[in-house]
Amino acid sequence: MPRDISNIVILTGAGISAESGVATFRGPDGLWEGHRVEDVATPEAFAHDPDLVQAFYDARRAKLKTVEPNAAHRALAKLDAQWPGELLLVTQNVDDLHERAGSERLLHMHGELGSAWCLGCDARSPFDGLMAEGPACPVCRQPGQLRPDIVWFGEMPYEMERIERALARCDLFVSIGTSGAVYPAAGFVQTARYHGARTLEMNLNPSEGSFHFHESRMGRAGELVPGWVEDLLRENADERT
Numbered sequence: 027m028p029r030d031i032s033n034i035v036i037l038t039g040a041g042i043s044a045e046s047g048v049a050t051f052r053g054p055d056g057l058w059e060g061h062r063v064e065d066v067a068t069p070e071a072f073a074h075d076p077d078l079v080q081a082f083y084d085a086r087r088a089k090l091k092t093v094e095p096n097a098a099h100r101a102l103a104k105l106d107a108q109w110p111g112e113l114l115l116v117t118q119n120v121d122d123l124h125e126r127a128g129s130e131r132l133l134h135m136h137g138e139l140g141s142a143w144c145l146g147c148d149a150r151s152p153f154d155g156l157m158a159e160g161p162a163c164p165v166c167r168q169p170g171q172l173r174p175d176i177v178w179f180g181e182m183p184y185e186m187e188r189i190e191r192a193l194a195r196c197d198l199f200v201s202i203g204t205s206g207a208v209y210p211a212a213g214f215v216q217t218a219r220y221h222g223a224r225t226l227e228m229n230l231n232p233s234e235g236s237f238h239f240h241e242s243r244m245g246r247a248g249e250l251v252p253g254w255v256e257d258l259l260r261e262n263a264d265e266r267t
């Protein structure tokens with residue numbers, strides 16, 4: 027293993043899926059696919075206009091069928107398969123491109139488009155259809171009770187304890203394609219540094235918390251990430267021989 031690096035935590039955001047054709051959250055116009063984030067990604071928006079919110083996520087879910095993982099997703103899957111130490115890939119993305127590329131040590135802290143949460147019985151189930159049509163929950167059979175299993179603003183991200191434990195143990199924290207605008211993910215770099223990790227950011231342009239990182243590499247994820255993964259795996263192999 028490269029000297030001093032055994033445990034790795036990687037945080038990804040919308041930027042890693044941009045080259046696959048999935049829109050980032052904060053586009054040049056400040057909108058997400060033409061909507062203000064507050065109008066589609068809050069519990070208040072869902073209470074106020076459930077049809078709009080369901081139609082919005084139905085469209086995002088349908089779009090997933092038209093996109094493919096890119097070189098950055100594939101490189102992280104290769105790292106996952108070959109890295110002998112601990113590794114946790116934490117994604118803020120609700121698409122399924124990391125798993126389709128082959129990543130296994132992965133968690134979705136902001137939920138998944140491919141999951142439904144039943145407000146009737148609280149079950150979460152795989153989902154691949156149109157929620158706006160009010161389908162029945164596969165567990166309790168009640169119709170019209172499903173909502174996207176997405177963490178909206180004001181809701182608690184998933185698996186925070188597991189993430190905090192991994193951050194406290196990691197030797198290297200890497201952030202890829204995230205604007206660093208949304209907490210708690212934006213604070214992971216500080217937690218990792220507090221526990222002694224080296225920190226690296228790869229993004230198209232400096233994120234809001236760029237100054238917290240030991241190193242920042244600017245460019246497209248599809249170009250930066252494969253090279254970084256190859257270097258890390260080569261250094262690891264060199265040190266073992």
Ligand code: OAD
Pocket residue numbers: 038039040041042044045050051052053063067118119136177178179202203204205206207208228229230231232233245246247248
């Ligand atoms: P953003 O849209 O805020 O930021 C995406 C980042 O990726 C920006 O800093 C871009 O510069 C960068 N980027 C764009 N294309 C890239 C490329 N090809 N290679 C590398 N970087 C690129 O998305 P997130 O930071 O993921 O939360 O947003 C965080 C959270 O805010 C989301 O998970 C979502 C959103 O509202 C919830 O829904 C709770």
